[in-house]
Amino acid sequence: MTADQPDIQPDDAESAELFPGPTRHLYILRHGRYISSGPPDYDGPLAEMGIQQAGLIAERLAGLPISVIQCSTLQRARETAVIIAERFPGVETRFSPLLCECVASVPPLVKAYLEENTPAHELVEGPIQARAAWQQFFQPPEGDKDDNQIIVSSGNLIGYFVGQALGAPADAWIRSDIQHCGLTEITIKRTRGTLLLRHNDVGHLPPELRTFV
Secondary structure, three states, X not given: XXXXXXXXXXXXXXXXXXXXXXXXXXEEEEOOOEOOOOOOOOOOOEXXXXXXXXXXXXXXXXOOOOOEEEEEOOHHXXXXXXXXXXXXXXXXXEEEHHHOOOOOOOOHHHHHHHHXXXXXXXXXXXXXXXXXXXXXXXXXXXXXXXXXXXXXXOHHHHHHHHHHHOOOOHHHHHHOOOOOOOEEEEEEEOOOEEEEEEEEEOOOOOHHHOOOO
């Protein structure tokens, strides 16, 4: 696998024939491993391992016709996006608080834990944010051409996006996890809706760089 020959390709011929029209390709990845600053926001800079992880996912994505990089405003995501953006000179990076980590819903499985360890306002605001992020970023292209975007976000929210793409209940995010710089790919067409192509793909990372926390 080289930067000139990425192992991921926008839509195939068969899919284009069955479902005509432009496609939005979203290459969604979790930030790299980071050094947490602790409460209240638990954010922080990338660890050395996180820098390596970000470099490898950047290498994997290099060569794709990316039009924009969408990124959370959290430090760990911003630093991941900076490394990726080096592979895409001239491509704009846009930052949105909608892509920050959140509690996308309060599943019964972890309700007691969340209520004990999470500020009450976050349990109310998180689902609102998650729905708004889905509505903003997961729409088909506005024009008549394909659109390719990278989204740098966090694990819980990416799990929510996967559930929404599959038409699962909002609480399904608790059943999904993603490793640092794991890759999720979702495509969107007006003629077919959303399609999950891959989730938590870490083929670009050697075993020693595959981490969850």
